[in-house]
Amino acid sequence: MPTAMKIESQKKSRPLPDAGDSAQPPETGRERRQRVQAAETCLAVLKALAGLGGRASLTAIGAAVNESPAKVHRYLASLMAEGLVEQDRGGTQYALGSEAIRVGLAAMRQSDPIRVAEPALVHLRESLQVTSFVAVMGNLGPVIVRFEEPSLPVTVNVRVGSVMSMLWSATGRAFFAFMDDRRQVEALALQELAQAPAARRALLDNEDPMGRLRAEIRAAGCAAIRDTNLPGISAVAAPLYDYTGHVVGVLCALGASGGFDPDPQGPIALAVCAEARTVSASLGYRAAAGS
Numbered sequence: 001m002p003t004a005m006k007i008e009s010q011k012k013s014r015p016l017p018d019a020g021d022s023a024q025p026p027e028t029g030r031e032r033r034q035r036v037q038a039a040e041t042c043l044a045v046l047k048a049l050a051g052l053g054g055r056a057s058l059t060a061i062g063a064a065v066n067e068s069p070a071k072v073h074r075y076l077a078s079l080m081a082e083g084l085v086e087q088d089r090g091g092t093q094y095a096l097g098s099e100a101i102r103v104g105l106a107a108m109r110q111s112d113p114i115r116v117a118e119p120a121l122v123h124l125r126e127s128l129q130v131t132s133f134v135a136v137m138g139n140l141g142p143v144i145v146r147f148e149e150p151s152l153p154v155t156v157n158v159r160v161g162s163v164m165s166m167l168w169s170a171t172g173r174a175f176f177a178f179m180d181d182r183r184q185v186e187a188l189a190l191q192e193l194a195q196a197p198a199a200r201r202a203l204l205d206n207e208d209p210m211g212r213l214r215a216e217i218r219a220a221g222c223a224a225i226r227d228t229n230l231p232g233i234s235a236v237a238a239p240l241y242d243y244t245g246h247v248v249g250v251l252c253a254l255g256a257s258g259g260f261d262p263d264p265q266g267p268i269a270l271a272v273c274a275e276a277r278t279v280s281a282s283l284g285y286r287a288a289a290g291s
Helices: 003-013 029-051 058-065 069-081 098-109 113-128 170-178 183-195 209-220 267-282
Strands: 085-087 094-096 131-137 142-148 223-226 233-241 247-256
Touching: 029 058, 029 069, 029 094, 058 069, 069 085, 094 098, 113 131, 113 142, 113 247, 113 267, 131 170, 142 170, 170 183, 170 209, 170 223, 170 233, 170 247, 183 209, 209 223, 233 267, 247 267
Parallel strands: none
Antiparallel strands: 085 094, 131 142, 131 247, 223 233, 233 247
């Protein structure tokens, strides 16, 4: 067979290349790990920028993630390409970009304290066999908006929609002690104090009932009561904070006083406070160092 015919025959008999033949070779385990590590570092840089107030220098960001400025600059360039970071006109500061703001706004829209607190209510109910609920501040006082009962519920005359006492319930006391805007809570508390019988007023400090009560609750980190709101019922309540540091709700657990220990250092109070911190973190709250 002539040479030209042999070549032509070989061309015809050779199988056509598969679409996958021109693709890159399969990624190795080492390459995959490097890619994951790069993504983690990139996210760490973005989180560090957010933690520095949303605007910082290259040196400050590098120090926050413990990486060299040169390395951090490469990741910032990638984040800028995606609109997650922007650089000011002087080129000395980096700031969160428009896409980061869009992501943050979407997360904020989902930060509903009632929805976010639901797993905490269920966990308290199941692990401690206590009644648990979330309350928000209404015009007339704290209002229960989500309620969970154990298999053997404690008989209490409160349900979703119930308005709790500002001064005599653990829920109201938590709002009273931890809300930064005190005008409404103090007005309601003073009104209740004026209407309370002498036996109830005697439970508070005679010289400074409001100030002393607030200081004690804040020192304990939660509000705890025994039989002050409903006879035979004890409760512990802790505040829920949003990303701005404002109190947006209160998480409360209650039960029959005979089997419910409201000690602020007891297991129930510690569990309620831990769940409240978890919910607050999910709402974007970051506690100050040492708090």
